[in-house]
Amino acid sequence: MGKGIQGQRIIIMGGTSGMGLASAQMLSAGGAEVVITGRDSAKLEEALRQLEGNASGECLDASSPEAVTTFYERQGAFDHLIISVSGAKGAGNFRELALDDLRGGFEAKFWPQLTAAQLSLNTISANGSITFITAISARSVSPGTSGLAAINAALEAMVPNLALELAPLRVNAVSPGVVNTAWWNWLPAEQREAAFSGYADNTPVGRVGAPDDIAKAIAYLVDNTFVTGTVLEVDGGLRLK
Numbered sequence: 001m002g003k004g005i006q007g008q009r010i011i012i013m014g015g016t017s018g019m020g021l022a023s024a025q026m027l028s029a030g031g032a033e034v035v036i037t038g039r040d041s042a043k044l045e046e047a048l049r050q051l052e053g054n055a056s057g058e059c060l061d062a063s064s065p066e067a068v069t070t071f072y073e074r075q076g077a078f079d080h081l082i083i084s085v086s087g088a089k090g091a092g093n094f095r096e097l098a099l100d101d102l103r104g105g106f107e108a109k110f111w112p113q114l115t116a117a118q119l120s121l122n123t124i125s126a127n128g129s130i131t132f133i134t135a136i137s138a139r140s141v142s143p144g145t146s147g148l149a150a151i152n153a154a155l156e157a158m159v160p161n162l163a164l165e166l167a168p169l170r171v172n173a174v175s176p177g178v179v180n181t182a183w184w185n186w187l188p189a190e191q192r193e194a195a196f197s198g199y200a201d202n203t204p205v206g207r208v209g210a211p212d213d214i215a216k217a218i219a220y221l222v223d224n225t226f227v228t229g230t231v232l233e234v235d236g237g238l239r240l241k
Contacts, residue, residue: 006031009078018181020084022211028053062112090147132173163229170228177235179209204237
């Protein structure tokens with residue numbers, strides 16, 4: 001990571017755990033002023049204790065346009081937006097998939113990410129960037145992931161169009177593979193470890209991802225002013241299998 005982020009002001013929606021928190025740690029250590037958000041005040045306080053440098057945070061429900069609007073008004077001008085808001089609904093074999101669960105998946109990820117991006121446009125720097133966090137399910141093929149594919153592919157399809165429409169503001173996305181984060185906590189620990197082992201065996205690099213793997217990609221997209229309209233796959237080659 002270069003020196004371009006030093007003194008830059010970066011907002012990370014969903015920055016209290018996992019990939020969002022790892023990005024906050026990396027960017028604040030690199031000299032950026034980082035503001036993280038999350039819905040859980042206890043997780044927010046714990047995350048802030050792990051950050052060095054100039055870091056602050058606010059409790060925020062990113063699914064509420066009113067709350068997001070007032071948040072941006074309080075924050076004022078800033079340079080970069082990273083949107084790591086997500087949910088765990090939408091997976092399952094299509095024959096049995098409850099469409100209300102899929103709708104909940106869109107409500108937890110697709111709409112909050114778009115809300116955060118659109119409402120930022122009055123205060124984000126025209127020479128800054130927006131980075132969406134999607135998932136490799138948008139482009140890999142695996143039974144039981146059609147709902148997740150729909151959510152993430154919908155976001156990814158917008159990236160190149162937004163990059164042209166909002167230029168010179170840069171718009172990109174990081175598309176992670178299987179990463180060991182709290183997203184997987186819906187599985188009991190034994191099943192989770194078995195799932196990670198299976199994914200590792202089917203991934204060319206031989207392991208699942210860590211939050212830092214994704215944070216490095218996010219930091220690259222924030223820092224490199226010559227990259228826009230790009231969906232950066234960071235999946236260990238999982239999509240190739």
